[in-house]
Amino acid sequence: QVQLVQSGAEVKQPGSSVKVSCKTSGGTFSSYTISWVRQAPGQGLEWMGGIIPMVDTANPAQKFRARVTLTADKSTNTAYLELRSLRSEDAGIYYCTREKISAAAVLDLWGQGTLIIVSP
């Protein structure tokens, strides 16, 4: 059974960077697009962008383009999200997701989430 397994919670200072990993286990990695969605505490969902590991093409959302880097390592079936210049409003849960291969942009598999705390 395919799973997305994310790295553990992080506590970061304002102005620093965080890198979250998402490992695909039990299935093909590079055929899918991996997207990232975040959720501030008690709030809704926000799409941050995606990457197609097969062609190493990343598409960060306009809002995050200056601060986000999306990468993928096909040798380890792992995708990464790096967010720079962290601010308090970046705190929340970050999810990696897989797009449905038969329906692009539909998120049919989610990681367990990674909690990011931003605190001085």
Added chain:
Amino acid sequence: DIQMTQSPSTLSASVGDRVTITCRASQSISSSLAWYQQKPGKAPKLLVYKASTLESGVPSRFSGSGSGTEFTLTISSLQPDDFATYYCQQYNSFTWTFGQGTKVEIK
């Protein structure tokens, strides 16, 4: 960006009730809409995509409808496992956006 507005924000219902959640888009998104269910402390789960296509394994009491700017998610007979928050997502534009969520509570 396309704005997605869900109503109501909170819904109180009893087991067995028919429940309808509405999602409105700020401009036409054709049928590029998905619905997700999220329980506390868990990742969202895909229920419906292309406005009305039920994801494999999702109970048939869930159904989606609509096109253009107005969409609905209906639960025909609410079950104890259905108390959760529901989100719509549009994927018609370059930037995907979600509704703010509808929490379905026990009455």
